[in-house]
Each structure stands twice: as C-alpha cells, then as structure tokens.
Amino acid sequence: MLIINPGSTSTKIGVFENHKNIFEKTIRHDLKELNQFNRMIDQFKFRKDIILDTLEQEGFNLSDFKAICARGGLLRPIEGGTYIVSEDMVHDLKNGYNGEHVSNLGGLIAYDMAQDLKVPAYIVDPVVVDEMQPKAKISGLSELPRKSIFHALNQKSVARKVAEELNKAYDKANLIVCHMGGGITVGVHQHGKVIDVNNGLDGEGPFSPERAGTLPAGQLVDMCFSGNYDQQTIKKKLVGQGGLVDHLGTQDALEVEKRIQNGDDTAKAIYDAMAYQIAKEIGSASVVLKGQVDAIVLTGGLAYGEDFVKNITSYVEWISDVVVKPGENELEALAEGALRVLTNQEKPKEYIIEKKGV
Secondary structure: OEEEEEOOOEEEEEEEEOOEEEEEEEEEOOHHHHOOOOOHHHHHHHHHHHHHHHHHHOOOOHHHOOOEEEEOOOOOOEOOOEEEOOHHHHHHHHOOOOOOOOOHHHHHHHHHHHHHHOOOEEEEOOOOEOOOOHHHHOOOOOOOOOOOOOOHHHHHHHHHHHHHHOOOOHHHOEEEEEEEOOOEEEEEEEOOEEEEEOOOOOOOOOOOOOEOOOOOHHHHHHHHOOOOOOHHHHHHHHEOOOOHHHHHOOOOHHHHHHHHHOOOHHHHHHHHHHHHHHHHHHHHHHHHOOOOOOEEEEEEHHHHOHHHHHHHHHHHOOOOOEEEEEEOOHHHHHHHHHHHHHOOOOOOEOOOOOOOOO
C-alpha cells in the first residue's frame, strides 16, 4: 500500500506491506516553492510529481501497489471509517466544499494515481468525522451550531490501540482522547463513536501552540469591531498566531521548555495555563461519560513532554488511568484503515452527495 499524507510544508509518504512499514520519507517543501501557488489546489501537480519522483528514486514499481490511501480533507460531515475516494468526493475536495486545506490534496492525488494503476484509493477518518450526539451540537445561538472538526485519524487510531490493551473492543470502550499538537482536541469516545469534541480548528477548547481556543466572546466582538483589524487578521489571530505564538512568540514546545528550564517565569506561567485548560477540557469530557471512563489518552507531539504530561495528569488522574501515546503516527493509522478493508475486517464506506430533486 502507498500511503500519502500532505502537510502544510511537507509531504509524508510511506509504503506498507500488510502491517509492516517498509519505507517512509518526509519530503520538505521550500516556502518559496509553495508561495508560487495562489490556491492550495494549485499545488496538486507539484506534490504528485514529487511523490512519483521519490518512489522512482527508491526503486518502487507502481504496479506492485494494491491500494493507495491518503489523509482525508475538509469534506461534508461523515461518520468515521475508511472511505473509497469517489467522483463525488473528488468534486468536494477540488471545490473546497468545507474550506481549503492541504489535506484536500491527499484524496485528489490518491484518486488520480489509483485511476492510472486501476487500484482502489481510500481515505481514513478525515478531520470532518461527525459522530456528535445531537444535544452536543446545540450552542447558545441557533445560527451557530457546534461543529465536529478534530484530529479524527490519530484519535481513533490510538483509541483502538488503547482499547485493545485494555482487552476491550473499541466499540465497547469509553475513552477520553486528547490530541495535543499545533491544535488541541479532546474527544469523548463512547462505544466507538466520538459523541462530543471541541472544534480544534478555529475557536473551541484549550489554547494551543498556534491557536487561540475558546475566548471571552464579548471581548472578541469588541476586538472585531474596533476598527483596528480586518477579518483576515482576526482569523490569523485565532488560527496560526494565537496561543503560544501570541504569548511567547513561538509555537515550538521544546523552545518553551528550554526557556522554563532557564528560569523564564512568563514561559512557565503560559505553559502551565495551557496544561490547565487541557485538564479542564478533559474534566468536561468525563462529565459527558458520567464518570464511566476506561482511560484518558494523551497523544500528539506535546505528549513527548514529560513535565507537561505530568502537569495534566496531576489534575485528571482521579478520573481514570492516564495512558500516554506520544506522536501522531498518521501513516500507520492510514495504513491500518486501508488494511481493515483489504482484509475484509470492515466494509469500505461510500461518500455520496445527495442530489436534490432526484
């Protein structure tokens, strides 16, 4: 299986033989190269050609691949699982139905290559996975329902692993999974469904290395109408220039930890506050499960920080055991999703746009 995971400044590819990762490479892209493209979709050929060149250089024969699986993009809300990339999905990815994001390129590249090779193309657990219970979607304004946008791929992958370690089937377990990376999302996994989760993309939950998280609504409204900022600037403050970037001028957690070790009290105060907000979100999630929590899972890049993890754990370990699964392992998660379909453990799901009047 060929696995493709486009990132904002890199493209990760992997080759898997069943569960075994036999090749993996992160292809870094120079910002000057990327800046020549006006829209994300314009990077399609550039990224695809680099993938093909890399595979050729490494001696892989494309005809050996039985499937191609890629990170999913901003599609319509769908339940979790492994999906065949269809013409309807390609349509929505190309047109940015739910927004433009680099992950949209994954399904498009996989589909294009798979068409030539006459093999299936899949995506697994994209960020728009929506399994939220209806009452979780209701906010205080009818025009602003809560949305399910989170790190579904990694969350569901580690949830399955932890459930297995607990000798439980994923669809029988109650887990709180906290993905801590550039964005932070805390998902309530009840019997295989993520029934509640904060929108980690643009404005809910803990602040993160680069995102502002939940803000005082009235003060945000005042800022928006102050005349000092345009819409684009406000959005950048929420995503990209919020969180640690705003407070400390960096999104690099390792740099922040070094500052703390060197006696930087401001860095310590901000980092402690981020851990505090994560713990509060986990506490809220435990209420959704009425305290019946099999395990709390900390994952993502920030989970490598031992002191940071200890800080969060000190707040929440009374709720349940805390399991640490650092990193994202997205290539492996994608491969596992495709393999479950190829070995008939699961049926592939279909992405269909309902045609009105038909």
